[in-house]
Amino acid sequence: MKKLINEPADVVDEMLDGMVAAYPDQVRRLDGIEVLVREDAPVDGKVGIVSGGGSGHEPTHAGYLGEGMLDGAAAGEVFTSPTADQLQEMIQACDGGEGVLCVVKNYEGDVMNFDTAAELAEMEGVDVAQVVVNDDVAVEDSLYTSGRRGVCGTILVHKAAGAKAAQGGSLEEVQAVAEKVIDNVGTMGMALTSCVTPEKGEPTFDLGEDEIELGIGIHGEPGTERTDVMSADEVTEHLTERVLEDLALDEGQEVVTIVNGMGGTPLSELFIVNRKLQEVLGEHGLETWDAWVGDYMTSLDMMGCSITVCAVDDELKELIGAPCDTPALTVRE
Amino acid sequence: MKKLINEPADVVDEMLDGMVAAYPDQVRRLDGIEVLVREDAPVDGKVGIVSGGGSGHEPTHAGYLGEGMLDGAAAGEVFTSPTADQLQEMIQACDGGEGVLCVVKNYEGDVMNFDTAAELAEMEGVDVAQVVVNDDVAVEDSLYTSGRRGVCGTILVHKAAGAKAAQGGSLEEVQAVAEKVIDNVGTMGMALTSCVTPEKGEPTFDLGEDEIELGIGIHGEPGTERTDVMSADEVTEHLTERVLEDLALDEGQEVVTIVNGMGGTPLSELFIVNRKLQEVLGEHGLETWDAWVGDYMTSLDMMGCSITVCAVDDELKELIGAPCDTPALTVRE
Structure with a gap:
């Protein structure tokens, strides 16, 4: 590698x-x-x-x-x-x-x-x-x-x-x-490929050409299941349903979402996931107050993504929307 | 894929x-x-x-x-x-x-x-x-x-x-x-791996396990040479020298730089490239006014990077540093 x-x-x-x-x-x-x-x-x-x-x-x-x-x-x-x-x-x-x-x-x-x-x-x-x-x-x-x-x-x-x-x-x-x-926050991830650490120089785990891993950790720790390749919509539905099951939110609840890339995933694919994520949230009667899409917490060069949903009230909306100025995230007044 | x-x-x-x-x-x-x-x-x-x-x-x-x-x-x-x-x-x-x-x-x-x-x-x-x-x-x-x-x-x-x-x-x-x-701007890129288009589903070009391509285009078009794997410092030096040769800047010139990821490159690697880039610019007597590091113009899932150097005068500094608010780039007042 x-x-x-x-x-x-x-x-x-x-x-x-x-x-x-x-x-x-x-x-x-x-x-x-x-x-x-x-x-x-x-x-x-x-x-x-x-x-x-x-x-x-x-x-x-x-x-x-x-x-x-x-x-x-x-x-x-x-x-x-x-x-x-x-x-x-x-x-x-x-x-x-x-x-x-x-x-x-x-x-x-x-x-x-x-x-x-x-x-x-x-x-x-x-x-x-x-x-x-x-x-x-x-x-x-x-x-x-x-x-x-x-x-x-x-x-x-x-x-x-x-x-x-x-x-x-x-x-x-x-x-x-x-x-x-x-x-108030829940996340679930998945991988299309393993990450490769600099020291080891080869994949941390083996994943077949037609397999993906659901529920993966950010160091390649095992997830919940290894399945055949699924479409972006199927993956998104699976991850989102698991997160929502855990959060058990009321209809009408406002949320902030993150579609996070694992490091090796093209941004275009993350937007395809976000499209379906917002659709699924709508079906559950949830209101997206803010949607983030990008590489926020990666796992070296791993291909895959995670989906985060966080229920927000007025206080959290005010704080998450407040100005900040950092290398990776800038919010204007 | x-x-x-x-x-x-x-x-x-x-x-x-x-x-x-x-x-x-x-x-x-x-x-x-x-x-x-x-x-x-x-x-x-x-x-x-x-x-x-x-x-x-x-x-x-x-x-x-x-x-x-x-x-x-x-x-x-x-x-x-x-x-x-x-x-x-x-x-x-x-x-x-x-x-x-x-x-x-x-x-x-x-x-x-x-x-x-x-x-x-x-x-x-x-x-x-x-x-x-x-x-x-x-x-x-x-x-x-x-x-x-x-x-x-x-x-x-x-x-x-x-x-x-x-x-x-x-x-x-x-x-x-x-x-x-x-x-006033010049760029040169390189690839560790080929990109894979959704339609084709396999690498656009073949690159051996021990090869990299210098001067690559953003669609995987051929570059200037295919060489054995080089260290990050060697790659950075090669790309930067080629860009500087083209720009022929005077000592003391202020520049904006971009280390751009091709889509599949971990951010950590781009920072390693930036470290050497700034060292090389210093050796040439150039002054970095602003340094950008990240995925700005990618080539799907290609692993690799490009280095951009742009000479800036007062007008360009004022305009490049001016506020903006877009999904991929935000600059505060």
Whole structure:
């Protein structure tokens, strides 16, 4: 398998330097570690919001650094949790005096290392709160995870909590907003092909020429079933019905949706999925308030997509629609 | 090869409907044809700017519809020029009384059909001007093209001309800005893998497991050479040197750069390329004023990238940095 890389061991380091070279006014790298923060971090008087996890999901998380979203993003090696030391340093670098919220995707290593880092930072006098995102409705317990996995719904947590912090919310209020998103969001993914990690250089799992995997995780963890190739409409219907079953929304409920590409999927295909998604939501009597389509949380070069649905009330609409300015997501006033 | 589509013949139609379903406040579809326009088109008293070409390059062009960029985008079948009828209807729908600029990528079918469409629209009383983008420095004459091909530099034409039109520039002034970008921009691309069209369902060209193609076109047209796999740094150096040789810039010149993904390339790899690109530009004494990294003009699921360099003066910096609000590119005040 071919990749645009130099040494596999240098991928994360060089990627982070390439991001700083692209957005020097927006992000900077903490000396000697694999953490990017807002260029102006810590922001005095604002609750800091940080996230992190294994690399390979770009633009997650560093793409969401900036006004109205994240203050810090830690990048582990590909599909590997960042260390507790990295995370502690990030938390302290993002504390503007009002405390720091850690947004953690539910993988055992991430949860464990964020727990340790939070304890260490608290010993240094930082108020730390934590939320764990577990939006993947496909499976309970999986490779790397007890309970449900945290996937693309995390970006809506970054957006809503980030807006609340930018508006001057307290640590408790920002955490409450993050929890509200987590309570109201569901996601399910699928893959047409496996991802290929730089270290291994070959597919993480085998998928036949006529097979797809439903309920896939963002590291290629097994899903709910392997089936014959289905049409885009069939795939969309399957994923959406599973998400809606989990959310059990009332008719007339407003929602934000994400059709997320896994990294190797042409944008045209994501729009074809979005077309059917909106049709299915309409059949359920749901009202789409905002629809996002693009690569938000990827799995290297995997072909496939995930569908996220999040029920929104007036508060979440105001926060998700609020201005932000980050490399991967910009919302104007 | 597997794709998230329904019938291959429905790809463009369904993709356009999926875009409208995602951005109903920003774009609308002209009845019965494969053209999207700004939701509020025609904008009274503003020069209209339209573009178009074969599909398969998303987000090009419809992703750039909106305030500060395009008014209309015509989508041909995959890698096939839109018809003159479609183009004429688009031009007329985007005329707010001040005339319409057509931004055409240099492919024979596109140029011919835009020429015909412009003549027909002029007979209906619309002032039409046209610019042809030919930024690909790799080859003179190619499959589908006499002269140089038009590729990712086109997005900077949309951005600068779009800003000029939004500021109230006349048709002549908007055209002059577009020509200034075209005179100062160069691009070169490469592929790790071939794209796969929905109709054919298999690779457009054969590339060995250890080969890459330099100077590739955005439809998989042949490039300058096929070589053994190279590192990201070697690829970047090769592409950048070729572009700089063509542009022949003075030391101290400010530039805007684009590292553009071909559709199947992980974002992490594009940042690794950007890191080296900025290093090479620094060695040449050039000053990067703005660096873009992402999928701007793709070739379906092709893995690879292109590098664009555009010399900018105060006028172009002001216009490229001006606010815009489109599905694929948003710049805040």
